[in-house]
């Protein structure tokens with residue numbers, strides 16, 4: 001039998017999707033990436049995301065992390081019921097090991113619609129915290145522009161995903177509210193160079209992403225991102241200039257009955273002795289908070305030839321990542337809230353005390369467990 005596993009990550013040219021003569025070719029390549037890989041590189045996205053915005057953002061990132069510790073702590077995540085803000089190095093565990101990264105969670109602009117009495121999970125979306133403008137002039141504007149353009153790219157990309165799965169372009173729209181009522185979560189991440197004595201090179205341990213898709217900017221030339229194929233081997237996904245990396249999350253996998261692959265991935269720290277940290281900016285494109293992906297009202301019908309491609313692919317014999325099985329029964333917002341409570345217990349203790357006690361009956365652990 002032909003081997004359906006992957007040993008490299010496909011590169012797709014977004015501009016092909018924008019012209020009717022080349023779109024069918026793009027859709028076929030996307031179908032392969034969705035079903036067989038779960039990851040792809042996307043080039044030529046300038047119709048949606050200004051290259052100048054990407055360059056300015058890259059220039060700001062080292063300055064953002066170089067802010068005085070006190071200023072970073074002023075916008076710490078614990079201030080925010082929306083889990084948006086700064087997390088110090090070593091605040092999260094994945095698979096029981098500390099993730100060696102420092103990060104700012106910053107989302108697209110959104111006003112929380114939560115009022116007392118509403119479900120808690122409505123409150124995971126809300127305004128971001130930015131550093132004082134005087135400390136890093138212009139960053140806020142660039143970051144907001146970047147997030148909103150990349151989110152719009154994601155919204156268009158989802159129509160292409162629908163087509164690649166044999167659905168009409170709006171075939172996945174039931175999972176989203178109108179764009180103005182959605183929030184998508186970005187992160188600016190620094191993976192420091194470990195010291196000679198460090199026992200671990202875990203930037204972030206093996207995991208799946210939760211939502212529909214993640215659009216990742218590798219903002220420095222370091223390798224380190226790795227993707228796990230069906231055989232369990234780790235395939236390198238080094239930065240390719242002028243591209244985003246796109247991968248699919250558990251919500252899309254559940255919503256498509258396993259046709260789309262959510263693929264396990266991890267990041268290794270830069271090698272000891274590297275001259276600079278690795279930087280990345282993922283944007284996690286969300287689905288609406290109230291959607292229960294397994295509710296019959298959201299069930300999708302796929303043609304037999306698409307289902308056949310899934311069945312021929314086979315399934316993962318073993319994985320290093322286990323998470324988000326809660327999508328079987330819970331609304332998407334609740335799945336996200338539970339994930340956040342586990343990874344940021346200090347934030348949960350302050351803003352969601354009842355849930356906190358459920359997950360941490362013995363009180364605050366030293367660090368959260370991310371996945």
Ligand SMILES: O=C(O)CCC(=O)C(=O)O
Nearest residue numbers: 189204209225267280282
């Ligand atoms: O930093 C990266 O390249 C990937 C990060 C990642 O997988 C995540 O934060 O979910």
Ligand SMILES: [Fe+2]
Nearest residue numbers: 207208209265
């Ligand atoms: Fe990830």
